[in-house]
Each structure stands twice: as C-alpha cells, then as structure tokens.
Amino acid sequence: MDAPQVEAAPATAVLPSEGVDALLAELARQGYEVRGPTLRDGVIVHDVLDHAEQLPRGVGDLQGPGRYRTTERGDDAYFGYAVGPTSAKRELFPPRQPLWSAVSVGDADFEIIEADRASPRVALFGLRPCELAAIAIQDRVLLHGAVPDEVYTANRADLLLVGVECGDPAATCFCTSMGTGPGTDRGADLLMTELLEGDHRFLVRAPTAAGAAILAALDTRPATEEDLRARDTVLREAAEGIERHLDVEPIHDLLLGNLEHPRWDDIAGRCLACGNCTLVCPTCFCTTVEDTTDLAGTSAQRERRWDSCFSLDFTHTGPASVRNTTRARYRQWLTHKLATWIDQFDTSGCVGCGRCITWCPVGIDLTVEVATIQRTSEDPAAPARS
Amino acid sequence: MTVLDAPVEVPTRGALTSRPYQVTSVRHQTHDIVTIDVAPQQHPIAFKPGQFDMVYVYGVGEAAISISSDPAMPGLLSHTIRAVGWVTKALNDLQPGTTIGIRGPYGRPWPLQEAEGKDLVVIAGGIGMAPVRPAIVQALRHRERFGRIVLLKGARSPRDLVFRDDLDRWHADRGIDVHVTVDSAVRGWSGRVGVVTKLIPRVPFDPENSVILLCGPEVMMWFSAEALLARGVPAERIYVTLERNMKCGVGSCGHCQLGPVFLCRDGPVFSWDEVSALLDVREL
Numbered sequence: 133m134d135a136p137q138v139e140a141a142p143a144t145a146v147l148p149s150e151g152v153d154a155l156l157a158e159l160a161r162q163g164y165e166v167r168g169p170t171l172r173d174g175v176i177v178h179d180v181l182d183h184a185e186q187l188p189r190g191v192g193d194l195q196g197p198g199r200y201r202t203t204e205r206g207d208d209a210y211f212g213y214a215v216g217p218t219s220a221k222r223e224l225f226p227p228r229q230p231l232w233s234a235v236s237v238g239d240a241d242f243e244i245i246e247a248d249r250a251s252p253r254v255a256l257f258g259l260r261p262c263e264l265a266a267i268a269i270q271d272r273v274l275l276h277g278a279v280p281d282e283v284y285t286a287n288r289a290d291l292l293l294v295g296v297e298c299g300d301p302a303a304t305c306f307c308t309s310m311g312t313g314p315g316t317d318r319g320a321d322l323l324m325t326e327l328l329e330g331d332h333r334f335l336v337r338a339p340t341a342a343g344a345a346i347l348a349a350l351d352t353r354p355a356t357e358e359d360l361r362a363r364d365t366v367l368r369e370a371a372e373g374i375e376r377h378l379d380v381e382p383i384h385d386l387l388l389g390n391l392e393h394p395r396w397d398d399i400a401g402r403c404l405a406c407g408n409c410t411l412v413c414p415t416c417f418c419t420t421v422e423d424t425t426d427l428a429g430t431s432a433q434r435e436r437r438w439d440s441c442f443s444l445d446f447t448h449t450g451p452a453s454v455r456n457t458t459r460a461r462y463r464q465w466l467t468h469k470l471a472t473w474i475d476q477f478d479t480s481g482c483v484g485c486g487r488c489i490t491w492c493p494v495g496i497d498l499t500v501e502v503a504t505i506q507r508t509s510e511d512p513a514a515p516a517r518s
Numbered sequence: 519m520t521v522l523d524a525p526v527e528v529p530t531r532g533a534l535t536s537r538p539y540q541v542t543s544v545r546h547q548t549h550d551i552v553t554i555d556v557a558p559q560q561h562p563i564a565f566k567p568g569q570f571d572m573v574y575v576y577g578v579g580e581a582a583i584s585i586s587s588d589p590a591m592p593g594l595l596s597h598t599i600r601a602v603g604w605v606t607k608a609l610n611d612l613q614p615g616t617t618i619g620i621r622g623p624y625g626r627p628w629p630l631q632e633a634e635g636k637d638l639v640v641i642a643g644g645i646g647m648a649p650v651r652p653a654i655v656q657a658l659r660h661r662e663r664f665g666r667i668v669l670l671k672g673a674r675s676p677r678d679l680v681f682r683d684d685l686d687r688w689h690a691d692r693g694i695d696v697h698v699t700v701d702s703a704v705r706g707w708s709g710r711v712g713v714v715t716k717l718i719p720r721v722p723f724d725p726e727n728s729v730i731l732l733c734g735p736e737v738m739m740w741f742s743a744e745a746l747l748a749r750g751v752p753a754e755r756i757y758v759t760l761e762r763n764m765k766c767g768v769g770s771c772g773h774c775q776l777g778p779v780f781l782c783r784d785g786p787v788f789s790w791d792e793v794s795a796l797l798d799v800r801e802l
Contacts, residue, residue, distance in 0.1 A: 240615050240616040240617060241538075242617055246535060277768075277769060417772065419770070423577060423579040423580070432577040439772070447773055447775070454801060
C-alpha cells in the first residue's frame with residue numbers, strides 16, 4: 133500500500149444507489165465541475181455531468197477487436213460497462229491546446245500573448261482503475277519530467293478523481309496483465325464499487341482528505357463485513373472474466389530483440405496507419421504544433437494538437453521521412469508503448485484498457501501480436517513459448 | 519567545474535513560449551544557407567557548444583536550429599540555417615530588423631571538458647559546421663587546455679563551403695590544424711578533392727588520447743566513425759550530433775525519438791557507443 137501515511141485510515145462507507153445524485157450534487161456544491169460517463173451517439177463518452185440521469189444507467193457494452201456496441205443490460209447498473217473511446221487524457225491533455233498567440237507590431241515586430249491557463253475545478257467521475265493508472269503514467273511523463281508540461285500541470289491542479297472499480301470488463305480488457313485492475317486502492321480521492329447483488333449500493337472509500345470531505349457530507353452507513361465481501365466477489369468475478377493476456381515480464385527485451393521480426397511485415401499488411409490506436413490510448417502523449425494567422429497577418433496563433441506516430445511526416449531528417457513504411461510506424465508505436473517507454477519513464481506505457489484493440493478499424497490486437505512474436509522469436513533471450 | 523562547463527539556465531516555466539530577438543544581420547553563406555545574427559530584447563541566456571534553440575518566425579512556425587556562435591558572447595547569438603522546409607525557408611528570407619522568437623537553449627552539449635588534456639578532432643560535413651563551430655571557438659579561446667586541435671571539413675563543392683571567414687582565419691592560426699576537402703571541385707579550386715572520411719587515416723592526432731566531435735549527414739558520420747574506429751579511437755570518445763524534427767525541445771512531443779532516446783533531451787550529442795546500434799536499425 134503506497135498511500136501516504138499522514139492521512140487517517142480511509143473512510144469506508146456504503147452509499148445507496150439512489151445516493152449517486154446526492155454525490156454529484158455535493159461535488160457541484162464543493163465547487164467542482166463534474167465530468168463523467170454519458171451515452172452519446174451510441175457510445176459511452178466522458179462529458180459534463182449535472183445529475184445522475186445523464187449516467188448511462190442500465191447500459192452495457194460489447195467490445196471486441198474492431199467492434200463496439202452498447203447494449204441494454206436489463207438492470208439498473210450505473211457502471212455496467214467498460215471504458216469507451218474517451219479517457220481522462222481528453223480532459224487533462226486536450227486534443228487541441230492553445231500555446232500562445234502573438235500580435236504584429238509594425239512591419240517587423242510582434243508581441244507574444246501568453247495563453248490563459250486558468251481552468252475550472254474539475255472532478256472526473258467514474259474513472260476505472262486502468263484510467264487512474266493511465267493518469268499516473270501521464271503524471272510521470274508530463275508532470276514529473278525535467279520540464280513539467282504547462283497545460284497538463286494547470287489541468288491537473290485541484291483535480292478531484294472519483295474512481296469506480298470494474299465489475300463487468302470487456303472482452304478487450306487485459307488490466308490483470310498490467311497490474312492496473314479490475315480493482316484498486318489508490319489513484320483517486322474517492323473509490324466506488326457498485327454492488328448489484330442484494331440492495332443496489334456502492335461501497336465508497338476515501339483515500340484522501342478531499343475525498344473524505346465529500347464522503348462525510350453524504351447520507352451513508354458504515355460498511356459491514358458483508359459489504360466488503362460483496363466487493364471481493366465483484367472484483368474476483370471481474371478478474372475471472374478477463375480473457376486477454378499480455379506476458380509483461382519479458383516484453384522489453386522480447387520486442388527490442390525482435391525489431392526485424394517478420395511479424396511486423398504481417399501487421400503492416402493489415403494496419404491502415406490511421407492512428408486511431410494513438411488517439412484512443414489514454415497515455416499516448418505525442419503532439420505537434422500548428423501555426424496560423426488571420427487573413428491580414430495581424431495576429432498569429434500557436435496551437436498544440438495530438439499527433440500520431442502513424443503519420444508519414446511524424447519523424448523526418450531534413451525533408452526525408454524516417455519511417456517510410458507502415459511496418460516501421462507500427463513497430464515504433466508498439467515498441468514505444470511496451471518497451472522503450474520503460475527506458476524513458478520507468479513504467480510501461482500500457483494500462484491494459486484494450487481501447488487500441490476495440491477502436492482499431494481492422495481489429496489488430498496487440499496482445500495477439502506480442503504473443504505471436506514471442507512464440508516465433510529466434511532471440512535466445514526471449515525463448516519461444518507454446 | 520570549469521569555465522567550459524558553466525551552468526546553463528534551463529527554462530522550466532513558459533518552456534514553450536518564445537522570447538523576442540531582433541535580427542541584426544543576415545549573412546548568406548551559400549545559395550541556400552544563411553547565418554542569422556540576433557540580439558535579445560531581454561537579458562541574454564548562456565548556452566554551451568552543441569546546444570540548439572527553437573526558432574520561431576511570426577505566423578510561419580518553429581524549427582530546431584543549432585546555435586553557431588561563440589558561447590562566451592551569449593548576447594550575440596547566431597543560428598546557421600539551410601532552407602529545407604517552410605520555417606527554414608522563411609528564416610532564409612528574413613530581413614535585418616525583423617523580430618523572431620527564440621526559446622532554449624536545449625540539449626546535451628559537446629563534452630569539451632572531457633577533451634581537455636587530449637587531442638580535439640572536429641569532423642564536419644556541409645552545414646554540420648554549425649553545431650561544432652561554438653566548440654572550436656571555445657576550445658581556441660582556452661587553447662592551452664587541449665593537445666592538438668584538428669578540423670576536417672568537407673563540403674559537396676566549393677560553393678557549398680560555409681563559414682569561409684572562419685576557415686581562412688583558422689588556416690592562419692597555428693593553434694588549429696585545418697583540412698578542407700570537397701566532394702567535387704570546380705575550376706579555380708586548388709584545394710583537396712575527395713570525401714572527408716578519407717582524411718581520417720592520415721591527419722596527425724593521437725587516436726588513443728583524443729575526443730572526436732562529428733557532425734554531418736548520417737552516412738558521412740557512419741563512414742567517419744568506422745574510419746575512426748579502424749584507427750583505434752574508442753567508440754565512447756567519438757561524439758556525434760543527431761538531427762530529427764522537433765516540436766517541443768524538452769522531450770514531450772515525441773517526434774525526435776530514436777528507440778529509447780529523445781534526441782532533444784538525451785542528445786542531440788551522443789557518443790558512438792550510445793547510438794550506433796540504434797542508427798543501425800532501418801527506419802527506427
């Protein structure tokens with residue numbers, strides 16, 4: 133348990149299912165703008181939440197390689213689905229971020245206007261353990277690097293995180309391989325577990341003072357042994373329901389020892405180099421910058437936006453692209469995510485959320501690709517397995 | 519800590535915001551290479567040889583450019599730029615008096631301190647002179663600290679030779695042994711003809727007690743490194759500076775990755791033993 137010792141033991145309470153609205157109201161009362169899961173265009177995305185009716189209650193999902201469908205669960209579960217395409221990255225490190233602007237002064241001079249970094253106090257509601265793990269990775273990359281990123285830092289400040297453990301993972305999930313789920317004891321201010329058996333209720337823990345302040349204001353009752361056992365059952369069944377597996381231990385040396393493996397060619401025959409995987413990935417952080425002016429050239433804007441290592445001009449030396457082939461670009465993405473990320477940030481870049489599998493239009497599954505390379509590897513450092 | 523390794527101010531706040539500099543002169547080096555001298559509108563920022571800046575042209579964009587001026591005079595900052603893309607073409611067309619934006623300096627510098635007491639061998643191809651020029655200027659200022667100082671300078675043709683004033687001056691300077699060669703000559707060229715790597719086996723320096731600074735096209739660096747290794751220079755004392763496009767300069771935009779390294783943050787200067795295996799992988 134890595135929680136700071138300065139705080140009291142986390143408060144644990146039980147919130148009846150009808151209490152979700154009161155929880156959202158309390159977050160608003162304490163000055164948070166709440167963003168959480170809601171159904172839009174047949175997909176569960178994160179958006180502004182004012183009340184519990186906006187939550188996708190009774191909605192489930194069916195996910196597979198290149199496949200996502202929402203379903204009717206036939207119950208009242210608030211969180212009976214796995215992650216959708218949006219992640220906290222969209223809130224903390226938005227797709228488009230103004231860096232600064234400038235106005236021309238005379239013919240040859242200009243003046244820089246810094247971007248306004250003031251952001252509302254935000255509570256991200258309903259984040260899954262893999263999402264919380266992704267935020268921890270982004271913290272390491274964008275907050276604790278040599279030069280903290282100013283956009284991420286501003287959005288991360290005063291952020292309240294409300295996590296919800298997973299009771300119904302998707303077929304594309306592999307958090308158990310990455311050690312990020314389906315349950316967690318940290319990474320959020322409030323941690324909720326939805327208990328559907330018996331009385332529909334939530335077990336709520338508050339690992340931080342900010343979370344405890346929310347929890348204390350709600351109409352709850354103390355958790356019993358039975359409630360805690362119910363949580364254990366939910367998490368055990370969720371873990372047992374996870375079908376995919378990634379063999380993490382040898383992965384760094386396996387991938388970097390197989391940069392010329394024929395499987396990269398095989399993947400390149402399927403990969404469209406569309407970049408969907410990088411956009412839905414909750415940790416991919418690559419960006420580019422766009423410069424624009426108004427028609428008269430009196431003002432200029434610099435805007436940063438998400439970029440993807442799948443684009444041809446992503447890396448070039450002089451005018452010449454470095455990675456001309458889809459093979460090289462997919463290899464860059466996967467080896468960075470699973471191997472060189474560890475060299476750079478002392479953590480994997482993958483949390484096992486499965487988004488890159490679900491949202492790949494041709495259903496490329498990194499767990500299958502890694503296993504195939506592993507099975508057919510000729511590198512003695514990475515022995516083939518059956 | 520010596521003068522050569524004075525602390526460098528690392529920008530941490532507003533790391534992505536340019537500071538205004540006024541262009542004081544634009545010196546045309548070749549048909550597509552200029553050196554732009556700028557003066558800061560605020561206090562100057564110290565830099566080390568081999569570091570680079572992100573240079574912004576109003577409304578056009580930003581590019582990573584090596585600093586080519588004397589580190590002892592950070593108030594007289596120069597960048598030498600070949601017109602390749604939109605931004606570098608706009609930089610080539612600048613007029614004196616224009617304001618441009620600069621942020622930096624960024625990156626790991628040349629290990630001049632390590633070269634003290636040893637021979638310093640600088641090998642530059644084409645515009646590869648730009649990032650090594652501050653190292654030569656600084657080493658000559660502290661001449662007594664080094665053994666031999668040797669410059670091997672290659673260019674495609676005489677008309678592609680940059681920093682001719684420096685070359686003329688250094689030719690007359692007994693403190694530095696300058697060898698210039700061109701790949702193909704034209705009428706009136708009385709100097710050497712041939713690729714710069716061919717000079718490596720012949721010029722006088724002590725391979726076992728030297729530090730090499732190497733900058734040029736990747737293929738030229740490969741052949742140079744091989745010639746240096748063949749002569750007995752250890753890989754860890756051959757330093758190269760690498761180039762890839764960059765959007766941030768601080769290791770967060772992802773563009774300049776080469777395997778595990780970010781060129782901007784971990785380089786652009788690397789020892790040959792650090793990067794040769796990475797450079798050996800096609801399209802890495």
